[in-house]
Amino acid sequence: MPSVASKILLSAEVARDEASLLDIFDHVLNKGVIIHGNLIISLAGVDLIYLGLDAILTSVETALQHMPVRALPTRAKQ
């Protein structure tokens, strides 16, 4: 897939391959507008579906610590 990081400028002295993915997780899982809550799935009536992601943050974090660097996306530089 095309690198998501093409707009992400990493003007870092620290060349850490994992940085962009960790930061993406931080932003898309942890932040964002509209709804924040626990699991909301309704089949009738309220038809908004949202899965609260707080519960999985810890497991993602743990998994990433053991994840091989090669599995991470290539970073595009500006």
Add this chain to the structure above:
Amino acid sequence: MASHVKPKANASALYLYGVTQKKVALAAGVVGVDSTTSIEPLECEGLVCWISRVDKGAFADNLASKLENLDWLTETSMRHQQVASAIAEHTEILPARLGTLFLSASSLEADVRKNKRVLEADFARVKDSEEWGVKVFAVTAKPESPPEPMKSGREYLKAKAAMLQRPAVRETDSEVEKFAKALRRIAVRTAAGGQISGAQRGLKWQISLLLKRGDRKKLESLLQKFSEEWAEVRKIEITGPWPPYSFVTRAHAGPRGNG
């Protein structure tokens, strides 16, 4: 027997990437989280909701189990971010959190209507601004002598655990404080850094900044100044520009379900 064919609308859900105040043209090739469907701007309550139509079975009904799959989560997160950034190139966006799905345009519209006032306030806050992530890492000196060989597996695991452990409270020193103050002076707002990247080894301090687009040079010169001063001691990493994920209101939906 066309009348027996299930209507396709029943099998899809609307995946939300974010909300803007106006419609813009996206670059060709920007696709949704499922890697195939296109991104659509839907007019809602005077705002524009950016969505793609996703398979309800894959994205809504089985979301909980999908989220346990790190490969799926990685790809979906990257695609979500790619779309949000593609829109942010053209106009202010209030980015949605990953996994915000609606079963119909009318339910999306109802939600936007309910949160309209909050959304308007968020737009005013992020006007002409973008988000940047700043981290300070300790530079670890290479050991002069090679480490003692591990005598047992238990010892190895203990050492490994110590390496991965994050401090309960980030240590800050006066130098970092000085940098923090300088950043706060140029930022419109600041927010605490994220939970996941907080686990990076050697990380001493992190912050998210909401910065006016015109102030990017100020950030660059601060980075340059402190990088030079800290060359042997600390390293600074900056990521961005991000859509302002950390500076939008996370409205509570209320106890509409339990999870």
